[in-house]
Amino acid sequence: MMPEDSKGQPSEETLDRRQLLQALGAGGMIAIAGCTGGGNGDDAGSDGNGGNGGGGGGDDGGSDKQSVQFLTMGVGDNIKQFFEENNTAFEEEYGVDVEFTSVTWDNARQTVNNRVDGGQAPDVSRWPARWIPQLVGKDALEPVDDLMDGEFGEKFADGVAEGTMYNGSHYGVPWAASNKCLYYNKDVFEAAGLDPENPSLDTWDDMLSAAQTITDSDEVSVPALGLAGADAIETGSQYYHYHWSHGADLVDDEGMPVVNSDGAVDALSFYANLHLEHGVTQASPLSSTRQDIRQLFENGDLGMVIGHVYTGLNITESQENGDVDFEYGIVQVPKGPEGRYSLFTIDTLGILSQSEHKDIARDLIRFYFDEERRFQYSKQKGFLPVVKSVGERPYFSESKNWAPFVQAGQYARARPKLSNFSEFNDRMVQAIQEALADQKSPQKALNDAQSDLEDAMN
């Protein structure tokens, strides 16, 4: 017997109105749930007040204002107000809306790529110079030779402008630059019997000798040297100083990996033995990111560390607040058998090819490169000035914190521009970790890395 519905009609009869409404209602609820449950993953790291991923059409709420989408990374408390004030000033001066978004560095590359792939690229974006080939490969970055080859381009310090070039064109304007020096704790040096005012830290061997003296001293209880070894991109950044100064390179002129040269093996052996053989580092370098060792130093719990200018700025601020009371000095990164290098990083401000407001984007860039704004940005953020006239200000040349870093400009060396640099660096970090963990000899670790990188780049 066939089942019947509540009205006693056979159920295989045609669909009645109530059933149809039930089905539509259920579908509608699911559709609503689906819509509300979604989210714009692109905005995950945003702490800005815009960033809705829209097309920037300027038709929101009936307004006829044009808008420009400006995406940047890592806007912390020390620089947030700078952007808020200047974005407002730009809006008032040019009569446009600035949709400002900041994402964390962890999400930066993916966010920009997602937005490019989804046809929702911002108009202007900060972008590390070493990642330029990746976006250029997608035809996603607009050449800005018209800006950089003209009067505007002349304001940048020598060598900085070249950092934004790829395949003969400028694909961004130099936005921020950073390099490294060696910090040392004067109190620790003094306690260990070393001269805190004229430390002998010219070469890696000098640094090792000082570290051994500190480690052997009964008057010092903190580790002598901070060594980064965690599974993080910055481990490579810390290590490359040793690599380059031993005459080793990462890629050859054709862009192919050359990471296992004799110099490279010497460099990695030295790096690993600081922990394995000499024991002059903090416990467990494999657990320590660059941030960890920098924090140790800023707390006064470390003898030496390679760091950025903002390490000194942070300590100065802590001293003024009475949080720490140790003295520190800054010297150049030690030199190796084949020279001295300071890892130099340039971030650019680029215009995305998808932008429909390229003129406004150029205006925004010009606006932010006003000399006083650049001075405030460098000062507040702790990045090297990229504009010549700003760098020549006494504020930098006479500052205890800034002067060594300005001087280090002569040793600047950037990582190679490779479309798959992230993968390349990951593999190098693995080799560093294998050597640090004593799982492989430096020779074997680098040979394996070379082999894997050759496979990956062919």
Add this chain to the structure above:
Amino acid sequence: MSLAEEYTGTDEDSRLSQSVAHLRRNRRAYLLIAPAAVFLLAVVGYPILETFRLSLYRSPADSTIETFVGLQHYVEIVNSDIFYRLIWQTGRWVLVGVAGKTLLGLLIAVHLKGDIKGRKFFRTAFLIPWGIPYAISAVVFRWIEHPQFGYLNAVLLKLGVIEQGIGILGNPDIAWLGVVVADIWIGTPFMAIIFLAGLQSIPQDLYEAAAIDGAERWHQFRYITLPQLKSVILMATLLSTIWTFVSFDVIWTMTGGGPISTTATLVIHIYQVGLQNGNLGRGAAYSVIGFLFLLLFAIVYLRVYTRGGDEL
């Protein structure tokens, strides 16, 4: 027509007519679930198919151009050492994690069911780890295990157990244990609550009858509690296995898959290859393999546990 064919034909006709009748009988039900089914196909089925399609292409990080490479990614993955290392590390992570959560969850549930002092407080307290966002719990555990700033090392140093901080998360041999402890801490409350609900549904008469027959507490647990909880344990461990397998935030936050990739699971590797390094095709191939693993596991697991004809 032979007798066998007649029978077969009759069986097939019968099955067909039964199926048609079943569809007619339940037409309203099918109609009502149709929108949900279509929605699921759109949000689940389509991404799976798209992932499989993507896995057949090479998509370099610096280009949107995709080159068809067929099954090349799969062949390269299966022939690579890292694949087998990932299977081992993922299996270890899932097995120890799920076992730890299940055993601890069961232990807590059994004790929370008993008439203990402060039962309401403990029931609430045990839920707290589950209510905290995983990434935050992971940050806390990372801090606890930190060699310089960590609470664990500070206590051990104070007690004189160690002379120098131990970097658990930096030791390639034990880092995975440091992460799995955090995962167990996070996942145990869910298991405990599910088991507690299951325990409360077991009739008290069974225990009283067993007690009259002289059954010890262990025998009551072994022959009443466990069989009665079987379907609950099955579902809870199946869900926990899937969640642990696809777990990303705890590992990523604590170690980023290191040191030397010793805490990387298949999911972590997929993220690194596909999204960090931009090799979407290779990442998609790993994803398809992971999906097949889970599918196979779920089928085998359900078959084995429902062999006796039990329905979930």
